[in-house]
Amino acid sequence: MNLGGQRNPRWARTLLIAYGFMLPLLGVKAVYTFWPILFGTYLAFTEYNLISPPRWVGLRNFEELFGVGAFGGRGPDRDFWYGLINSLKYVLVVPLIQILSIGLAMLVNRQIPLIGLFRTAYYVPVVTSFAVVGLMWGWMYNAFGPVNFILTRLHLLNPENPSSLLSNPATALLAVMFVTLWKGLGYYMVLYLAGLQSIDRSLEEAALMDGASRWQVFRHVTLPGLRPTILVCSLLSTISAIKVFDEIFVMTGGGPAGSTYTAMFFVYSAAFQNFRYGYAAAAGLVVAGVSLGLGLLNFRLTRGGQAS
Amino acid sequence: MNHRWLLVFGLSIGLIGVPSALAQRTLEFVTTNLQTFADFFNPLMERFQKANPGLSLKWTDLPQNAIQQKILAGVATGNPPDAVQMNSDQILVLAQQGALLPLNELLPPETFKLYQKPSLEAFTFEGKIYGLPDYASTRIVAFNTEILRKAGLDPSNPPKTIPGVIEWAKTIKDKTGIYGFAPLISGVDFLKTFQEAGLPIFDEKRRKAVFNSPAHVALLQQYVDLRKKDYFPEDVMRRGFTAAYELYTAGKLGIIIIGPQFMPRLEKDNNAVWKVTTVAPHPVGAGQVVQASTFAYAVPKGVRDPKAAAALAAWLTDDQNQLLFSKRTETTFPTTVKAAQDPYFSSGGGDLNAQARLAAAKTMRLGRDLSVSVPNSAALNKVFKDNLEAAIFGQKSAKQALDDIVKFWNANL
Numbered sequence: 001m002n003l004g005g006q007r008n009p010r011w012a013r014t015l016l017i018a019y020g021f022m023l024p025l026l027g028v029k030a031v032y033t034f035w036p037i038l039f040g041t042y043l044a045f046t047e048y049n050l051i052s053p054p055r056w057v058g059l060r061n062f063e064e065l066f067g068v069g070a071f072g073g074r075g076p077d078r079d080f081w082y083g084l085i086n087s088l089k090y091v092l093v094v095p096l097i098q099i100l101s102i103g104l105a106m107l108v109n110r111q112i113p114l115i116g117l118f119r120t121a122y123y124v125p126v127v128t129s130f131a132v133v134g135l136m137w138g139w140m141y142n143a144f145g146p147v148n149f150i151l152t153r154l155h156l157l158n159p160e161n162p163s164s165l166l167s168n169p170a171t172a173l174l175a176v177m178f179v180t181l182w183k184g185l186g187y188y189m190v191l192y193l194a195g196l197q198s199i200d201r202s203l204e205e206a207a208l209m210d211g212a213s214r215w216q217v218f219r220h221v222t223l224p225g226l227r228p229t230i231l232v233c234s235l236l237s238t239i240s241a242i243k244v245f246d247e248i249f250v251m252t253g254g255g256p257a258g259s260t261y262t263a264m265f266f267v268y269s270a271a272f273q274n275f276r277y278g279y280a281a282a283a284g285l286v287v288a289g290v291s292l293g294l295g296l297l298n299f300r301l302t303r304g305g306q307a308s
Numbered sequence: 309m310n311h312r313w314l315l316v317f318g319l320s321i322g323l324i325g326v327p328s329a330l331a332q333r334t335l336e337f338v339t340t341n342l343q344t345f346a347d348f349f350n351p352l353m354e355r356f357q358k359a360n361p362g363l364s365l366k367w368t369d370l371p372q373n374a375i376q377q378k379i380l381a382g383v384a385t386g387n388p389p390d391a392v393q394m395n396s397d398q399i400l401v402l403a404q405q406g407a408l409l410p411l412n413e414l415l416p417p418e419t420f421k422l423y424q425k426p427s428l429e430a431f432t433f434e435g436k437i438y439g440l441p442d443y444a445s446t447r448i449v450a451f452n453t454e455i456l457r458k459a460g461l462d463p464s465n466p467p468k469t470i471p472g473v474i475e476w477a478k479t480i481k482d483k484t485g486i487y488g489f490a491p492l493i494s495g496v497d498f499l500k501t502f503q504e505a506g507l508p509i510f511d512e513k514r515r516k517a518v519f520n521s522p523a524h525v526a527l528l529q530q531y532v533d534l535r536k537k538d539y540f541p542e543d544v545m546r547r548g549f550t551a552a553y554e555l556y557t558a559g560k561l562g563i564i565i566i567g568p569q570f571m572p573r574l575e576k577d578n579n580a581v582w583k584v585t586t587v588a589p590h591p592v593g594a595g596q597v598v599q600a601s602t603f604a605y606a607v608p609k610g611v612r613d614p615k616a617a618a619a620l621a622a623w624l625t626d627d628q629n630q631l632l633f634s635k636r637t638e639t640t641f642p643t644t645v646k647a648a649q650d651p652y653f654s655s656g657g658g659d660l661n662a663q664a665r666l667a668a669a670k671t672m673r674l675g676r677d678l679s680v681s682v683p684n685s686a687a688l689n690k691v692f693k694d695n696l697e698a699a700i701f702g703q704k705s706a707k708q709a710l711d712d713i714v715k716f717w718n719a720n721l
Binding site: 169254269273 | 377380381383384401405406407541542543545546609684685686687690693694695697698701703
């Protein structure tokens with residue numbers, strides 16, 4: 001569209017119609033997304049417990065989190081940073097979930113009988129609520145549950161005292177991470193499936209005809225074609241990993257011995273158990289900053305999602 | 309705008325206002341997890357309305373974990389319920405936040421004389437009373453007699469001390485492979501274990517935490533050793549009583565420490581286990597106290613008429629209503645001096661549920677709500693929980709764990 005066209009009354013009408021369509025959703029977004037972001041950011045600089053009006057405290061909440069300024073003598077808030085480290089450990093799920101879901105997408109990206117059934121089956125965990133998933137995996141991880149049965153058979157656990165993976169501080173975080181992986185796999189599989197189907201088949205066929213091996217086709221044709229999808233998926237899963245809460249809340253409550261305590265669990269506790277909404281908002285803002293940083297890193301690693 | 313329009317406008321506003329002026333005033337009260345007692349609360353509301361023409365009651369029941377948010381949201385929006393039933397932990401946390409009104413500023417002093425002193429003390433914070441006790445429930449010990457027999461133990465002669473219960477639990481595990489017991493020590497419950505054993509939490513002035521003495525360490529070490537030898541299921545550290553109850557209901561636990569109110573539930577959940585269950589009073593340790601969970605009605609800040617709300621809380625918890633409620637539940641106890649003396653609570657012995665009430669009644673005089681109120685409770689409780697779990701799962705020594713907790717508590721009390 002040229003600039004001259006923008007002054008055209010027809011163009012103005014089109015613009016009006018476009019905004020007319022967007023306005024209801026933008027209104028909903030404004031109320032439920034943009035306003036909470038703005039209000040949450042404001043709260044981060046206040047002291048607020050819902051009962052009294054927010055009181056402006058400047059950078060005090062951040063000083064407490066980082067252990068500087070007025071809180072220099074106390075050091076950084078141990079719980080928050082411990083939680084953030086656990087959240088960063090959680091990001092290890094990201095590469096694994098990407099690799100597995102690309103593999104899964106390639107498996108279901110073929111026209112064979114009952115393929116729809118497989119695609120649906122892999123997607124079912126995505127639409128199952130975390131309350132149900134948490135309960136189910138709680139049973140799976142029970143000391144005498146199926147997971148321990150397999151681990152004892154493989155001589156990875158002592159059959160005399162088969163401790164539940166969720167009750168062991170050394171394994172609890174890994175056990176919850178596995179559930180996140182299991183639940184999220186189907187979601188990213190569907191995105192990668194769409195990505196795979198958007199790649200021009202003739203490119204792969206041409207590469208094969210030129211004598212490329214299957215691996216070379218995947219490495220030099222499929223994977224570069226998937227780069228925009230990889231960016232989206234890794235960005236989404238990184239943000240989800242940093243924000244992880246539901247799994248922890250349902251399955252471990254942050255324990256045992258704080259081993260699954262994450263940054264968002266800290267935010268939840270500060271707000272809804274300690275009623276320090278301002279402090280919780282400040283912690284949330286720091287987590288958002290970390291998410292943003294990791295998002296930028298994703299952009300760098302996937303070269304801005306540009307398909308080559 | 310001319311005068312005629314002003315008149316029309318004024319009349320319209322007036323007419324809109326009339327129905328609300330004619331309408332009955334409604335007071336709302338909220339209970340915790342009592343939705344199955346509609347047959348008690350509906351007649352109660354009718355009685356209130358008959359005695360108070362022009363006033364009506366609205367009853368809402370909420371799950372325990374939703375109550376605090378409901379009150380805070382109500383206070384923030386200027387529309388809180390008038391009287392809210394909560395446990396002592398919840399009331400003290402909200403009182404610290406300034407979300408509740410002190411009742412001794414709203415009710416005459418003689419009102420408080422109706423209640424048993426220890427019950428009232430559980431809701432007192434910095435000299436102000438924030439809750440009127442409604443009902444209490446103490447713990448009993450239930451035994452699966454089939455499992456006891458398999459372990460060669462005599463169900464008619466149950467242990468009378470906690471060390472005795474632990475010895476039985478070890479025998480059960482050694483002889484049957486089934487867990488003997490599941491101690492209630494998750495979260496901050498170990499603070500109650502200390503108090504029941506006669507070990508103090510604070511110094512006399514209540515300024516310093518002192519629960520890292522050799523006696524405290526020895527008590528924790530006992531549970532560390534029990535866990536190390538797999539004498540109790542690790543699941544109870546994560547899921548507390550829920551895990552214990554599930555195991556007992558499935559017939560996979562020999563002994564459970566439980567509230568008598570769970571006996572009717574056990575009867576429905578697994579009748580076969582209920583039939584082979586026998587009960588005994590909770591052993592009394594050196595502390596000469598037994599944990600008694602107590603619920604009370606509190607009045608949130610921002611209610612329209614604080615005095616009417618406090619009067620409602622007092623009415624809901626008066627002698628008559630407490631007596632009727634505890635008779636309806638069959639397994640809880642009133643907290644008013646007069647109602648608690650009713651012969652009903654020292655009678656029974658028919659079916660298991662009545663035996664459970666009788667067993668609880670035997671220690672009820674020693675019942676205290678042993679919840680520990682501290683400022684900044686979420687942070688302090690987290691440190692307690694994390695360190696206790698670290699000790700139980702062998703990441704820290706019992707002494708190190710208690711030293712670390714006490715150090716943190718004393719720096720933050």
